[in-house]
Amino acid sequence: MREGPDIARIASLVGDPARANMLNALMGGTALTASELALEAGVSLPTASSHLSKLMEGGLLTLASQGRHRYYGLASAQVAGMIEAIIGVAEAVGPKRVRPGPRDAAMRVARVCYDHLAGEQAVAMLDRLFDRKLLLRDDNEIRLAPSGALHFTALGIDIHAKARRPVCRACLDWSVRRSHLAGTLGAAILDKIIAEKWARREKDSRAVVFSPGGKREFEKVFLA
Amino acid sequence: MREGPDIARIASLVGDPARANMLNALMGGTALTASELALEAGVSLPTASSHLSKLMEGGLLTLASQGRHRYYGLASAQVAGMIEAIIGVAEAVGPKRVRPGPRDAAMRVARVCYDHLAGEQAVAMLDRLFDRKLLLRDDNEIRLAPSGALHFTALGIDIHAKARRPVCRACLDWSVRRSHLAGTLGAAILDKIIAEKWARREKDSRAVVFSPGGKREFEKVFLA
DNA sequence: CGCATGGTTCGATCCTTATCGAAGCATTCC
């Protein structure tokens, strides 16, 4: 009998297979409708609806109504980070597959985490941004350096925060076990990578695969 | 119906109130016996035993048998990190207490996370260690710089890894949302803080409170 | 206005799992 935040409540929300599949699907970053999520989870529509209302009540999802469509998405990058952490443990503990399939390898290199890039490339990128002093680790957060602001606007990335969401935020990477860049800037960079066609998203997966030329471009801009 | 790591399995292990309380208690870093954990969780001994075997089977705990005592502890810093992440979401989502109690404030400043220090002090410390180039963010991990090895041995901290456990590792802080230092070095630093009596552990809590003099000493050594 | 589509609510069923008392092992102490 303890006080404190109700961690069992949150964990049990993720602890149901149907809900876990839904959350996993939403880690791709795109909001999905109830029927899509039902399909993803392998349950009937009423069942999915019930799960979704529980996830909403638990504060893990946000809902955007557009006409007769209702799009569900992860509530925050923090929730995404938690799910990444759980995935990490499940990976470590689970049946160590003898040979990680090609898709897994691709996921380790680069993948989508909610709305930003994760994986080795993303971690390396954050390191370089620190090295180049475009970002600064401030006391409580990652901050954009003045030179960084110039740099990113020159790249056509709008770094003016619109909502209350922070521009930069650290997000722990489950494969590398170090932080990569989240926040609006992280999201904007992923947008650019896709828009420039440096990489494309693997269908029905979170993996992001760079084209040979795209990889060179990306590395020139962000890993130089 | 998806492939991949069984995240629901892991989350559902944490999702039971009794088990969550046990894990929470183990976040203090000290291994506990089944009866202590039963008390902590508010369940009978048989019930606790059943939960513990499930947590063991799930790979979340380790067991050390000593005579007729059996000590349960968290399996890894990764598991501790996952629990921190869940706590973070539960905090954010939960009933925002109008006024965070004094103990909560103390927890935010400094607390034990598994076997190392967490909280604002810990995050600030890691930042300074990077700034002073005692630690280096390598591609895939935090590494000890040559100067750092000298520095820590001079402080009487043994940084020679004994087990397979890494010397340095990042662990995401739920209150600050940035990484602090885990691994054997993180554990050794916490040991030193306690051994030097710079701080003491709050009873029945994860909070770590520095004495005025101890705080000065700590800051002189690690935040200079 | 009526119909089709996307989604939620209701009610009943079924299964999982948490729980505890009692009994059973194992280890240590006398």
Place this chain on the structure above:
DNA sequence: GGAATGCTTCGATAAGGATCGAACCATGCG
């Protein structure tokens, strides 16, 4: 060896919650 302690297993009970079909709301289209 016997008694005591720490813990686990067994068996029975009970409660929670996941599931689906059917009925019910809401939005958009013709």
